[in-house]
Structure formats: C-alpha cells, structure tokens
Amino acid sequence: MSTIQDKVVIITGASSGIGEATAKDLTSKGAKLVLAARREDRLKALHEEILKSGGQAIYKVTDVTSHEQMEELAEYALKEYGKIDVLVNNAGVMPQAFLFNKKVDEWDKMIDVNIKGVLYAIAAVLPSMRERKSGHIINLSSVAGHNVYPGGTVYCGTKHAVRAISEGLRQEEAMSGTNIRVTNVSPGAVSSELLTTTTDPEMKAGLDEFYKTAIDAESIARTIAFAIEQPSDVAINEMIIRPTVQMG
C-alpha cells in the first residue's frame, strides 16, 4: 500500500495544469483531496471525476490572495477529514513583461498570488500540523526561482521568494522539532494554462517558442508524489524538473 493512502492533501490551483494533474495522480494512490481554486466549474468537474473513479475528495472555491478564505479552506479540511497531512501550495500566475512597460497591476497580482498566497496557505495549515507534530508543505517555485531573465523580473522575484520561504520554513520547523517536511519544487517549462496569464505580445511570442519543448504536467505530479511517499524521517527539500532539452 502506498504511504499516500488516506493522506489528506490540500491542493491550491487544482483547477488546471500541475494542480489538476497532481490531484489525479494522488487520488489514484488513495489520498483524500481538498481541491481549491477560483473556477468552480473546473473544480466541480474534477471532483465528480475523482468520485466516479472511487476516490475521495472535497472542494472549496478559494482565492489564495484572501487570508480569510485560506483559513476557511483549512478549517473545512479539518472539519471534513480531521487532519491535514500535506499542502501542495501550487496556485500561481505568470504575466511576464519588461519592467519599462510598467504593468503595475500585474506586478501586484504576481506578488499577491505567488508570494502572499503561498504565505497565507502556510499560515492556514501550520497550526494543526504543529499540533500533530506531522505534516508536509510542498511549495511550487520554478527554475525562475533559480535564474533571472529579461521580462521575467517580477515573476522570477516571486519565485525566488517562494524558494526563500521554503528554506526558511524548513529551517524553522527543523529547529523546532515539529516533524514537518518542506519540499520546494522548481519546474522548467510545463504545458499548462500558465502562458495565458502573459498578456504582453512580445513576451508571449517568445514564451510560445520556448514552450514548444514543454513537458506535461503529469511529470511534475509524479515528483510531488515521490516526495510525499518517502518515509516520514526523509524530506526531499529541493527538486528541479526540466525538459531534457531545456538550457536555462
């Protein structure tokens, strides 16, 4: 039996891409899923598919930029399933453009979703995990959390922040002996809906070209499952997963 069996896993951004692929992979391994995103129709369809295949899941429409909604999501998970074993902190946006284009609204959005959203989710699950002295927080950073490139400045800044938050959280929990594992996942180009969040035509053209060799979202889902299914005294702290042909 997989060690994922009966683990309660919250997935933010479960309505598409990596989040959706992770939900499908983890339900096949017996996890109890708590699906969150803003698009209810997509969550509902995924929820129905999981139940039809004999899996267990609940869903809640949640905007990760709302601290209150994130707290309500964790409360819902605890009420329905009694515990939270894993958070897949995955929701993210990538509206890329050169700084001189002054897309300040998009900067705000990236900071709100990619940084504050990640922090709010950690805040929502940490108390109950600490109380149980057990838990696993998996944050989606990116190779953009390791590199910086023109046009990706703000996005890279948010993904560097996610990596710093992962490492800080890891050290704090290790120091406190809470048995909470932290995994930072840094994908390269992955086929998903992420590119649709870039509106700048020049950036979009370059990204469309770059993403021609993108790997599928299931590749990342498999690595997330690998991190979860390690014995509880083993923490996979950092994973970079690129298409084999990706340079940077």
Ligand SMILES: NC(=O)c1ccc[n+]([C@@H]2O[C@H](COP(=O)([O-])OP(=O)(O)OC[C@H]3O[C@@H](n4cnc5c(N)ncnc54)[C@H](OP(=O)(O)O)[C@@H]3O)[C@@H](O)[C@H]2O)c1
């Ligand atoms: N695809 C790649 O090449 C790649 C590479 C490196 C890292 N990543 C990271 O992987 C993560 C998942 O991205 P993806 O590629 O799977 O893209 P995606 O298909 O666009 O999925 C993004 C998810 O985030 C959710 N989301 C966005 N804003 C939200 C908000 N305010 N509140 C709640 N949910 C929100 C979306 O759901 P709703 O719109 O329904 O809310 C969607 O489910 C992101 O953090 C991304 O930065 C992706």
